Amino acid sequence: MTSDDPSPHSPLRRTVPRRKVVGLLFGGAVVAVGAPALLRGGAGPAETDSVASGRTVLSRGRGTWTSTGSIAVLGLTRCDGEGHPGHADRAVHTDGTKSHTSQTRRVHPRHRVWPDVVTIELEVHNGLASAVLFSPGQLRLQVGPDGPTVTPLAAGSGPRPTTGGSTTRTWVSFLAPKSKAELRLQYSEPATRDVMVLALPAAGHHGRAS
Amino acid sequence: MIRDRVAGWEPTRRDVLRIGAASTAAAAVGATVVATADVAVPAPAVPGVLDLYVNEGFVPMVDGSLVYMRGFGDRPSSVDDAAPSLTFATRVFLADDTLVEARFYPPGSAEPPKGRPAPHSLDPSGAGVHLVHRAHWGSFFPRRTIVAESGSRLRLRVHNGLRETHALAIQAAPGAAPVAHTGPVQQGSSGTIDIVAPAPGTYLICDPSREPVERVLGLYGALVVVPREDRWRLSAGGPEFERQWLWICHDVDPEWAALAQAGMTIDPGRTPLLPRYFTLNDRSGFQSLGISEDEAVNSAAHEDTLLSGSARRTDVRDFSRGTGATVVTGQLIRMVNAGVAAHQMHFHGNHVWTVRRNGVDFPRSAQAAFVDGVGHPVLQLWEDVVELEPRDTKEVMLPMKPPPDALEAVLAAQDCDWPFPMHCHAEPSQTAAGGLYPGGIVADWQLAVPMKPTGPGGSP
Numbered sequence: 001m002t003s004d005d006p007s008p009h010s011p012l013r014r015t016v017p018r019r020k021v022v023g024l025l026f027g028g029a030v031v032a033v034g035a036p037a038l039l040r041g042g043a044g045p046a047e048t049d050s051v052a053s054g055r056t057v058l059s060r061g062r063g064t065w066t067s068t069g070s071i072a073v074l075g076l077t078r079c080d081g082e083g084h085p086g087h088a089d090r091a092v093h094t095d096g097t098k099s100h101t102s103q104t105r106r107v108h109p110r111h112r113v114w115p116d117v118v119t120i121e122l123e124v125h126n127g128l129a130s131a132v133l134f135s136p137g138q139l140r141l142q143v144g145p146d147g148p149t150v151t152p153l154a155a156g157s158g159p160r161p162t163t164g165g166s167t168t169r170t171w172v173s174f175l176a177p178k179s180k181a182e183l184r185l186q187y188s189e190p191a192t193r194d195v196m197v198l199a200l201p202a203a204g205h206h207g208r209a210s
Numbered sequence: 211m212i213r214d215r216v217a218g219w220e221p222t223r224r225d226v227l228r229i230g231a232a233s234t235a236a237a238a239v240g241a242t243v244v245a246t247a248d249v250a251v252p253a254p255a256v257p258g259v260l261d262l263y264v265n266e267g268f269v270p271m272v273d274g275s276l277v278y279m280r281g282f283g284d285r286p287s288s289v290d291d292a293a294p295s296l297t298f299a300t301r302v303f304l305a306d307d308t309l310v311e312a313r314f315y316p317p318g319s320a321e322p323p324k325g326r327p328a329p330h331s332l333d334p335s336g337a338g339v340h341l342v343h344r345a346h347w348g349s350f351f352p353r354r355t356i357v358a359e360s361g362s363r364l365r366l367r368v369h370n371g372l373r374e375t376h377a378l379a380i381q382a383a384p385g386a387a388p389v390a391h392t393g394p395v396q397q398g399s400s401g402t403i404d405i406v407a408p409a410p411g412t413y414l415i416c417d418p419s420r421e422p423v424e425r426v427l428g429l430y431g432a433l434v435v436v437p438r439e440d441r442w443r444l445s446a447g448g449p450e451f452e453r454q455w456l457w458i459c460h461d462v463d464p465e466w467a468a469l470a471q472a473g474m475t476i477d478p479g480r481t482p483l484l485p486r487y488f489t490l491n492d493r494s495g496f497q498s499l500g501i502s503e504d505e506a507v508n509s510a511a512h513e514d515t516l517l518s519g520s521a522r523r524t525d526v527r528d529f530s531r532g533t534g535a536t537v538v539t540g541q542l543i544r545m546v547n548a549g550v551a552a553h554q555m556h557f558h559g560n561h562v563w564t565v566r567r568n569g570v571d572f573p574r575s576a577q578a579a580f581v582d583g584v585g586h587p588v589l590q591l592w593e594d595v596v597e598l599e600p601r602d603t604k605e606v607m608l609p610m611k612p613p614p615d616a617l618e619a620v621l622a623a624q625d626c627d628w629p630f631p632m633h634c635h636a637e638p639s640q641t642a643a644g645g646l647y648p649g650g651i652v653a654d655w656q657l658a659v660p661m662k663p664t665g666p667g668g669s670p
Contacts, residue, residue, distance in 0.1 A: 055290060131292035137274015151273040151643055158504060159270035161292035190268045190276040191290070193468060 061125025061167050067192050069127030073185065074169070076201050078176070079117045111175050117153065119173040120185060120200070126162040134168065135159035138188045141174040142197075144181040150174045252285055253400070258309050259365045260301050260356065263287070264376045264395070264417070264429065266471075267294025271487045272494035272650075273643045277464050278471035279428035282354070282378065282415075286371050296428055297492065300351045303358040303407065305438040309365075313514070315357050316441045319348030324509070326518035327453050329661060330536045333523065338612060338621055338660040340520040341536035342452045345442045349453045350513040352491040354431035356415065358407035359438040360446075366403040370395040373473070376424065377401065380433055381414045383568035384601035389413060410437045410445045411569045412456070412544040412603040422550050422600070423476045426466060426483065430548035432458050432603075444542060444605055449529040449565055451542035451607065455517055459598065459651060460492075461485035461549035461639070483550055488639040488650035491515045495642060495649035517541050517608055517655035518627075524609035526563045526590075540609040545598050551639060553598040553651060559613050559630030560655075561592040562606040569603070595635050608655060628657040 055068070063072025118141060126132045136155030143150065156170035176183065185198040253261050265283040268276040278289075281296025288294070300313040314321060320343075322328070327347035329340035351357060358364050368378045376395050379388040380403070389408045392401025417429035434456060437446045444451070463485050469476050490498050493511060497504075500511035512518070522538050525531055529539040543562070547553055566572060572590040573579055579589035586597070596606055612621050613630075633640060634651040642649025 130290065133268060133270075133276065133292040135270045135274045135276050137270060138276060151646055155274070159274060159276075188276070190278065193471070 055128050055130070057127040058129060059125070059127040059165060061127070062123055064187075064196060064198055066187070066196070067189050067194070068132045069125040071125070071187055071198065072123040073198050073200060074121040074123055076121070077119045079119070080115060080178070114175040114177045116176040116178055117173055118176045118183065119171055121169070121171050123167060123169050124162065125167045126164055129164045131161040131163050133159060134162045136170070136172045138190070139172050140186045140188070141176065142184040142186055143176060143179075145184075147181060149186055150176070253367065253369055256365075256367070258303075258307055258363065259367050260298075260303075260309060261367050261369065262298055262378065263295065264368065264370045264372050265291075265295055266372055267291055267296055269294075269296060269428075271462065271642065272497060273646055275464070275643065277462055277487070278467040279462070280372065280424065280470070281428040282368070282417075282431055286369065288371075297353040298431070299353060300355045300357065303356070303362040303364050305359040305362050307363045313353075313355075314348050314350050315436070316348055320346055321350075322347045322453060322513075324518070325350060325513040325516065326656070326658060327541075329520040329522070329658075332661050332663055333538070336523065338521055338624065340522050340661060341532060341538060342520070342522055344450075344532060344535055344537040346535070347453045349455065350510075351434070351456050352458060352510075352514045354415075354458060354492070355456055356431065356433045358433065358435050359441075360407055360410050360435055361438055362407045364390070364403065364405050364407050364433075366392070368392050368395055368401045368403075370397055370399060370401075373397050375419060376417050376429065377419050378403065378429075379416060379418045380408070381416065381418075381601065382408070382411070382603075383570075384599070386568075388418070391418075394419070407435045409569065410435045410448075411566070412546060412605060413569075414546055414548060414601055414603060416548060416601075420476070422483075423466065423470075423478070425548060425601075426461065426463060426550055427470055428460075428462075430458070430460065432456060432544075432546045432548075434544060444565065445571075448571070449542065449607060450537060450539050451529070452519060452537070452539055454542040454544065455515070456491075456544045456546070457515065457555075457653075458491055458546045459549055459553050459634075460489045461551050462487035462489065485549065485551055485638075486644060487642050488549070488551070488634070490651045490653055495646070495652060498652055499654060515653055517543070517610075517653075518658065519610050519656075520658045521612045521660065522610055524607075524611055526592075526607070526609065529607065540607040543606050543608060545596065545602075545604045545606070547598040547600050547602050550600050551636060552600065553639060554635035555596040555598060555632060555651075556635040557594055557596075557608070557630070557632050557655070559628070559657065560609055560611055561594045562596060562608050564590060564593050564596060564604065564606050566605040567602065610655075610657065612657070624657075624659060626659055629654045630657070 057069060061070040061072065063070050124134055136152050139152060140149035153173045153175050155172040162168050183200055185200055187196045187198055262282040263286045265287045266280045266289045267287060269279045271277055279296055282298055283295025284298040285295045299311050302310050302312050302315055327342065330343045331341050333339040333341050370376045378392045380390045381388050390403045390405045392403055395401035413433040415431035415433055417424035437443060440446045442450055463483050465481060465484060466476050469481065488494060491514060496502050497507050498511060498515060500508040500516055502508055519541060524538055524540045531538045545555060564572060572588055574590045579587060582588050596604060598604055632653040632655060639650045640648045
């Protein structure tokens with residue numbers, strides 16, 4: 001269930017700087033307008049913004065700014081993989097509260113090598129006027145600073161368009177080893193081919209062993 | 211071969227930017243710079259003509275990754291489209307020159323529930339085997355398929371909404387002259403094909419430009435030509451079948467996709483192809499097996515990919531054995547490899563009987579058999595692994611016999627459907643994203659639980 005993500009080390013990324021690629025597509029003038037919006041990060045209320053990826057971002061939500069709006073990590077739960085149906089998750093929110101509860105979405109056969117299941121709550125905002133395709137596979141969990149990235153185990157929904165101006169709450173889960181390795185969440189933007197790293201809160205452990 | 215401007219397409223602000231960048235190169239070769247790239251205005255429909263649009267967009271892979279792809283769509287769409295049109299709904303050119311949209315053929319035949327033809331009756335010659343309906347059940351086809359009856363007029367119009375020159379060709383065999391070709395179609399222009407349907411068989415549809423680049427990026431499909439007077443046979447007088455299936459294999463390389471997305475030239479010598487995803491009828495892994503959480507995907511997989519039926523005593527010496535409304539034969543699989551990896555389709559439960567490759571029937575006698583230049587025996591024979599070279603087409607018959615190695619006591623105890631795997635034996639194609647197993651070219655086929663005898667004649 002794990003694999004190396006070659007994209008950060010691909011020949012393309014080594015030989016073709018992103019700025020050059022974008023320049024080939026849209027020209028330097030567009031880059032000059034769009035780059036600040038692409039590179040700026042941080043949380044904030046919705047606001048009107050400038051052009052990114054050739055399209056106008058009309059609003060932002062919480063969390064990290066993306067070329068189509070924003071994405072925020074709301075919480076993270078780490079289960080030891082011995083859960084059972086109906087088992088309640090406790091999500092640890094980024095603001096430090098521990099009040100949120102939700103049902104475990106599904107129970108998978110225990111993976112004996114990477115037994116932990118990390119579930120991440122997300123909020124995705126589409127700040128464009130038009131629909132944008134969002135897929136949970138745009139998110140990968142990186143295990144360790146130089147470690148592999150992991151394909152999602154499950155998600156709140158499959159790939160689907162998000163309507164312009166909408167904010168979607170969803171979740172995505174990953175298998176993880178029973179280790180103290182640092183976890184990072186990568187988010188890929190297909191239109192710009194950027195890979196962003198999203199900060200994760202400390203995990204809340206539970207399950208039969210907790 | 212006629213090319214014309216696509217009426218009604220107007221440039222957007224983005225087109226202007228892109229055309230500005232492209233105009234220097236276009237002028238250097240004397241091409242006309244036309245104004246379109248992302249504009250969603252379909253061409254005015256012409257009765258009997260299938261319009262296909264060369265589009266681009268992002269496609270979710272089996273692991274959810276979004277990969278840039280191109281494709282022949284049935285409406286114009288832009289790269290920003292959240293649901294780009296990169297494949298087309300199945301169309302049927304009937305012998306009366308009408309064109310209908312239907313993923314089911316022949317029109318008016320019985321639709322097999324979940325793709326599975328029910329048997330006619332128990333075969334009195336043995337326990338647990340059946341007689342099947344002759345010329346009764348229709349077949350579902352996957353998207354990207356054009357079905358044409360022999361003698362029909364096949365009219366296509368291909369509209370290029372992308373910056374590069376594209377084309378559509380219909381090929382009977384790798385390396386052979388195409389059966390039909392639009393010729394190069396410039397951005398914003400259209401190319402046409404207007405032919406009488408070629409000989410009954412299976413053909414690869416692809417964009418041969420910058421071979422194999424555009425095919426790998428997604429510009430492919432298949433043409434199935436059916437004998438108009440013999441619609442349940444591969445060819446007039448050829449092997450008869452209960453129903454037929456079309457499997458289109460493809461490989462996806464995100465590195466090539468990223469280069470294409472960036473507008474860069476893909477040189478296979480400098481960037482060797484390394485497929486990361488493998489599809490069968492545009493599905494992989496659990497989606498291909500019809501066990502996803504999307505019931506629409508599951509239903510389509512069962513109808514157009516996953517063979518299913520009741521056990522029968524197929525005799526490959528005569529695929530038309532039987533009388534009247536019943537016959538004892540198998541189900542025909544048409545295989546098309548639109549990718550670049552050589553696939554090895556491996557069946558459990560039954561061997562398959564290989565009938566034809568690239569439109570040429572294999573001989574049936576040892577005297578006519580030979581070994582080709584690369585060591586393949588050219589002869590109709592039983593195979594449990596069917597090699598499928600890039601751009602090849604092959605037709606095989608799945609006999610749906612009771613598994614030959616199963617003990618009689620085991621066969622007699624069957625009280626549920628028995629699934630058997632089909633997977634590509636080229637192991638990398640069983641994975642996705644560089645390791646996710648089994649996330650690639652997999653399928654299965656099912657032997658239905660036998661009918662219960664209810665009367666002296668054996669019929670329920």
